[in-house]
Amino acid sequence: MPELRFRFAKRGRAAYLSHLDVMRTFQRAFIRAGIRIRHSEGFNPHPKMSIALPLQLGCESVCELLDASVIDGPEDMVAALNLVLPEGIEVLAVGEPHRPVREIAWTEWSLRFPDVPSAQEAERVFSLPELSVEKKTKRGLATLDIAPHIRLLSREGEELRMLLRADSPTINAGDLKKALTGRLTEEMPMRCLRLRLMTENKESFQ
Amino acid sequence: MQMHPAMEAILPKVQKPARYTGGEFGEILKNKEETEVRFALCFPDTYEIGMSNLGLRILYGVLNKMPGVWCERVFEPWRDMTEAMRAAGVPLCALESGDPLGDFDLIGFSVGYEMSFVGILDMLSLAGIPLRSRDRTELRPIVFAGGSCMYNPEPIADFIDLAVIGEGEEVDAELTELYRKAKREGWTKQRFLRAAAGIEGVYVPSLYDVSYFPDGRIEKMTPRDGAPERVRKRIIQDLDGASFPVHTIIPSTEIVHDRTMLELFRGCIRGCRFCQAGYVYRPVRAKKADTLIRQGIESLKYAGYEEISLTSLSTSDYKELGALCDGLLDWCEPRSVSLSLPSLRADNFSLDLMQRVQKVRRSGLTFAPEAGTQRLRDVINKNVTEEDLLNACRTAFSGGWSSVKLYFMLGLPTETDEDVLGIADLAYKVYQVWRVSTPNRSRGVRITVSTSCFIPKPMTPFQWFPQDSREELIRKQKMLKEAMRSKAISYSWHEPDVSYVEAALAVGDRRLGKVLEHLYELAGGLQAWEEYFDYEAWLQAFRDSGLDPDFYVRRSRSEEEFLPWDVIDDGVTKAHLIREKHLSEEGQVSPDCRKQCLGCGANRLLKGGKCDA
Numbered sequence A: 001m002p003e004l005r006f007r008f009a010k011r012g013r014a015a016y017l018s019h020l021d022v023m024r025t026f027q028r029a030f031i032r033a034g035i036r037i038r039h040s041e042g043f044n045p046h047p048k049m050s051i052a053l054p055l056q057l058g059c060e061s062v063c064e065l066l067d068a069s070v071i072d073g074p075e076d077m078v079a080a081l082n083l084v085l086p087e088g089i090e091v092l093a094v095g096e097p098h099r100p101v102r103e104i105a106w107t108e109w110s111l112r113f114p115d116v117p118s119a120q121e122a123e124r125v126f127s128l129p130e131l132s133v134e135k136k137t138k139r140g141l142a143t144l145d146i147a148p149h150i151r152l153l154s155r156e157g158e159e160l161r162m163l164l165r166a167d168s169p170t171i172n173a174g175d176l177k178k179a180l181t182g183r184l185t186e187e188m189p190m191r192c193l194r195l196r197l198m199t200e201n202k203e204s205f206q
Numbered sequence B: 001m002q003m004h005p006a007m008e009a010i011l012p013k014v015q016k017p018a019r020y021t022g023g024e025f026g027e028i029l030k031n032k033e034e035t036e037v038r039f040a041l042c043f044p045d046t047y048e049i050g051m052s053n054l055g056l057r058i059l060y061g062v063l064n065k066m067p068g069v070w071c072e073r074v075f076e077p078w079r080d081m082t083e084a085m086r087a088a089g090v091p092l093c094a095l096e097s098g099d100p101l102g103d104f105d106l107i108g109f110s111v112g113y114e115m116s117f118v119g120i121l122d123m124l125s126l127a128g129i130p131l132r133s134r135d136r137t138e139l140r141p142i143v144f145a146g147g148s149c150m151y152n153p154e155p156i157a158d159f160i161d162l163a164v165i166g167e168g169e170e171v172d173a174e175l176t177e178l179y180r181k182a183k184r185e186g187w188t189k190q191r192f193l194r195a196a197a198g199i200e201g202v203y204v205p206s207l208y209d210v211s212y213f214p215d216g217r218i219e220k221m222t223p224r225d226g227a228p229e230r231v232r233k234r235i236i237q238d239l240d241g242a243s244f245p246v247h248t249i250i251p252s253t254e255i256v257h258d259r260t261m262l263e264l265f266r267g268c269i270r271g272c273r274f275c276q277a278g279y280v281y282r283p284v285r286a287k288k289a290d291t292l293i294r295q296g297i298e299s300l301k302y303a304g305y306e307e308i309s310l311t312s313l314s315t316s317d318y319k320e321l322g323a324l325c326d327g328l329l330d331w332c333e334p335r336s337v338s339l340s341l342p343s344l345r346a347d348n349f350s351l352d353l354m355q356r357v358q359k360v361r362r363s364g365l366t367f368a369p370e371a372g373t374q375r376l377r378d379v380i381n382k383n384v385t386e387e388d389l390l391n392a393c394r395t396a397f398s399g400g401w402s403s404v405k406l407y408f409m410l411g412l413p414t415e416t417d418e419d420v421l422g423i424a425d426l427a428y429k430v431y432q433v434w435r436v437s438t439p440n441r442s443r444g445v446r447i448t449v450s451t452s453c454f455i456p457k458p459m460t461p462f463q464w465f466p467q468d469s470r471e472e473l474i475r476k477q478k479m480l481k482e483a484m485r486s487k488a489i490s491y492s493w494h495e496p497d498v499s500y501v502e503a504a505l506a507v508g509d510r511r512l513g514k515v516l517e518h519l520y521e522l523a524g525g526l527q528a529w530e531e532y533f534d535y536e537a538w539l540q541a542f543r544d545s546g547l548d549p550d551f552y553v554r555r556s557r558s559e560e561e562f563l564p565w566d567v568i569d570d571g572v573t574k575a576h577l578i579r580e581k582h583l584s585e586e587g588q589v590s591p592d593c594r595k596q597c598l599g600c601g602a603n604r605l606l607k608g609g610k611c612d613a
């Protein structure tokens, strides 16, 4: 069987699982579901699988992608996996990947605030012409203006919709939080849900 | 699950938040409305430690099988979480429902390490529950404790309403049923406790009056209101028939023992005189290999783990070990599941077995000679000779192993400098054995020696002995360090400060309640962790409570003295312990239970009264 791409959601309590936790969880769920994954050669063999664009701790998503080198498994892998996954992780679809993960250029997000005024304030901040944040890079801490790499799509009530650059530079929800810190009158919780992955021309990437 | 609303803001900011959310595969959720008794199974240490505890998983399974009972888990949060919760006014909650600990009927702590006593206070305090038993006047909650530390429950007597002595599977269920009745009929807490004291294996500290001699020793402990003179521990008679958690919780986040665990037997046929586990878990009761193979395979299938570990006090003493390993490996090998065998003894080590077992993944070897000379090994009744150890190492090295760990204890009764230096000698001999027996010298060898400090433990023949002074232990550690003769040998040791406090807690009485409460105010929970262990605070807590830790740690107790745990009966008679103590003083060894029954008394716990060692 060729490489397969599993699309899954990570919601609720599962939002607090780290990238490694999710990898470990799938590794075991595959075994429980009777799906065999090819292993790497060598002294310490590990299953060949990877998850695109690791999500930050505390964020939810309905568009996670896991590519795995599957040897064989049951007919309905989605159902088999969903029976054995922990609460909050749900496989939505499986199929052959049509394009490589590196073509993901944008991610679409829903950001929820406790009330409309805070959402309006956040909207104001994200519309500023310049938004520098401290960001960890390979060369240490650097200041980056993220304004050119984010797009505010809409605000409806307490929810903002945004596009974030997925690649060079990768902008994540943590950067948005940092951008808000100090620019808002007070710190406020923001629920982050990743909705969609997109290519450079804003087509859905699956 | 209804998480406290403030948790959303807290969780992203603390280390490893997945420890606090629950929701793992295998977690049991029930309908609150249909639940009559809510049971909080608490572990006074972190999630990673607690979830690695097989006993906890067994109880979780047993209790959740009871209709109308919902058993949930609660662990001690790491300090950053505790602080964040306090700041946000979030009480300690159970992982399954997210409900505050204060909403539960029964709050049961599983305590396997004395240093985690303070964790009980940390958790109660974080839940807003009064710490002392006498300050909790209602039927709800009943706070109790079980686990291996409850062979001397006295140090925490002020905080718990009762203690469960021995194996908890049956007692916890009986206690829960009694509570159900009490709740239905609207009993008072007092009435419930008096009735609970009638269950075999239940100790209710408040039903015992303690009187002291002017010098601080206990004069006697007198039961009231029909409580038994001594509380006898409970054991499971038939382990094959006992409930085993095949379908258990598989954490998504990493824990310490992240693998399937199989318990081969309870008890130990050996009688190492310092070893509490070797005495209090008597008599030996083994599971059949067939049962274990079935449960092991089912557990692995359910869990999706790639490792299974055989746990017991001394794995290589299991009679059917060969058949068991064959049966498991037949299933494991084709699936690349590895089998690990901890706690091997050097005197019955089989290379053949190790090689089969380690085909999938090879781990290091560990032996515990415990003492450096034959004389001292005889004193402690560790029936392993230098030849046994060197032979086992020779076999392993020629079979391709290149690392071995050796565990010893410093400060054992009668120890001399010669015994201490004997450890360095033995390690060097192991090194020499490696040089002549390894097929590949260029790969080098790693010999790791580690020493812990002797701690007198209740219910052992060494319970009467003092611990070496801190200065003496440090001197011995330094001497040993300087005596190590090869770069291939590395030496690490336990801090005597921790062992000193641990000893005081192990053999302490109920006056330590003051110390624990004060220590908690001074230094907080997580005292089992280097990061938070605060020796100075402990000393101060003792001082401020008007107690001298040396009274507990550094004093030889006489055989006639009434000991705080004399109200507890683990099945082994005091006469037997005294006999073993005298033999140790003469440097005489005793045979193991398989060779010859020594009449320790534990057989009386078995229906039929005969041990099958």
Ligand code: SF4
Residues within 6 Å of the ligand: B282, B283, B284, B593, B594, B596, B597, B598, B599, B600, B601, B602, B603, B611, B613
């Ligand atoms: S009664 Fe005999 S065989 Fe049984 S545990 Fe005691 S010494 Fe061992």
